[in-house]
Amino acid sequence: MAVLVSQIKLNDLFDSALAETAQRIMPLAVVEILNREDITQPQNIMSFAAHDEQLVYLVRDNLGKILLQSHNAEPTDFNQTLLEGFSSSTTHRFYGAWAVQNSLHIEVAELLIDRKEAIIELALSFLWPLLLLVPLCLSGTWILVRYSLRYIIAYRKSIESRGSGDLSPVNVNGLPTEILATAESVNNLLERLRRALEAERSFTANSAHELRTPIAIALAQIQRLQQEVPTGKARERAINVESSLRKLSDLSEKLMQLAKAEGGGLLSTEKHDLISLLKLIVDDKKRSSATSGLVIDMTLPKSGVFMSTIDPDAFAILVQNLLDNAIKHGTKNQPVVVGFSEQGELSIVNAAEVVPEEPLKQLRRRFVRANTSVQGSGLGLAIADAIATGIGASMTFNSP
Ligand SMILES: Nc1ncnc2c1ncn2[C@@H]1O[C@H](COP(=O)(O)OP(=O)(O)OP(=O)(O)O)[C@@H](O)[C@H]1O
Ligand SMILES: [Mg+2]
Incomplete structure (x- = not known):
């Protein structure tokens, strides 16, 4: 112009x-x-x-x-x-x-x-400063916008970097007033959510814990009763009651594990060696099922140690559930192979009937089971999944 x-x-x-x-x-x-x-x-x-x-x-x-x-x-x-x-x-x-x-x-x-x-000279004398000014304006605008958004970026990063289990309030310092109200509402929401989850977890954990003693007492009583009643119908019934009580005991144990898996504290501040822990759990399993002729093969990394901040209790619960499944749902008289790779990948392999793709996807949900001929509550994989998510790991199932 x-x-x-x-x-x-x-x-x-x-x-x-x-x-x-x-x-x-x-x-x-x-x-x-x-x-x-x-x-x-x-x-x-x-x-x-x-x-x-x-x-x-x-x-x-x-x-x-x-x-x-x-x-x-x-x-x-x-x-x-x-x-x-x-x-x-x-x-x-x-x-x-x-x-x-x-x-x-x-x-x-x-x-x-x-x-x-x-005219050309005039146009050039207009253009030269523009060539300099336009990039200057653009970069100036970029720097200015970036500078004024720095607290929002920090806010975004602090949300991004937190684990899925972290429901503590997000730092809202320095946020522009336009989104401060939103950020505070989000914090209030997080707080309400945290309290609701806490209440649910502590209720599950407490009730499971409270059930332990009465169940143990009832089991002891029923075992004594079995000895006291003569063989026949009454003893059979007593045996049925015992098996029901054992199921109940298992269920309350799994509920307690689930409450722990879904709560915080899956990572500890110190590092522990996962491989020695894995060996301990596998040896324990071998010993407890020595009579059944169970074979567990292990493939471990050459270094022999794998230090990790995963809480040892959580890791033990995870491995126990997966190993239990491999033993319980696997074909009898076939070895179970437990592997731990150099990169920290845990694999547990057992022979079993092929689980079709659709049910395989659903298995990690609570109370979902594919093989109903064996006893169980359907919580094992839900517990394993909660732990894997909580420690920021991923878990996949393959069949075959
Ligand atoms: N290693 C495995 N091999 C074959 N099938 C499996 C294996 N692990 C799990 N499954 C199938 O997935 C289902 C869900 O497993 P999950 O551990 O959640 O429950 P469960 O073992 O039946 O009961 P729980 O572990 O609570 O006592 C099982 O019922 C079984 O059908
Ligand atoms: Mg199981």
Whole structure:
């Protein structure tokens, strides 16, 4: 826009200078021509020194015969008809005027290229600072926006970096007022959520814990009763009651594990060696099921140690549940292979009937079971999943 406006204004100025020049030269030319002895002889104006002429002119009589011309003037460049006022050719801008009762005509010409150069120089002088200013403005804006968003970025990072179990309030210091209210509401919501989850967990843990003693007492009583009643229907019933009580005991144990798995504290501040822990658990399992001819193979990394901040109790619960499953749901008389890789990948493999893809996806949900012929509550994999999520690990099932 600036270049366009300048161009129009410059053209006006150049035009008026052109007209003014023509009118100034005309009287001088008239005097000069009339003072000649032979008016009809054309004459070149001598230049004082060689110079580039921006303006050239031609004085002609009314028949078009040249009477006077500036030293650089090229008659073919000029209009061949004698015009009055402004006109243009492809290369020149002209101004023509008549004098001495329309007997003498002057035409002043100016190269159009001069005007174009002027406009181009003008446009460039606008453009250079812009080339510098535009990136400066952009980067300045970017820095400014980034600077004013720094607390929001810190807020985002603190939300991103927390684990799924962390429901503590997020630091809202320095947040702009526009989102401060939202951030505070989010904190209130987190607090309510934390309290609700806490209440649920402590209720599960407490009730499971409270159930332990009465169940243990009932078990002891029923075992004594079994000895006391004579063989027959009554003893059978007592045996059934015992098995129900054992299921109940297992269930309360699993509920307690689930409460722990879903609570915090799955990571400890110190590092522990997971491999020695794994060996301990596997040896324990081997010993407790020595009579059944169970074979557990282990493939461990060469280094023999794997230090991790995972809470040893949580790791033990995880491994126990997975190992129990492998023993319980695996084909009998087939070895179970427990592996631990250099990268900390735990794998437990057992032979079993293929579990189709659809049920396989659902197994980690609470109380979901695929193989109903074996006893169980369907909580084992839910516990394992809660622990894996809580420690930031991932768990996958493959069958086969
Ligand atoms: N290693 C495995 N091999 C074959 N099937 C398995 C294996 N682990 C789990 N499953 C299947 O997934 C189901 C869910 O397992 P989950 O551990 O959650 O429950 P459960 O073992 O039946 O009962 P719980 O562990 O609570 O006593 C099992 O019923 C079984 O059908
Ligand atoms: Mg299980």
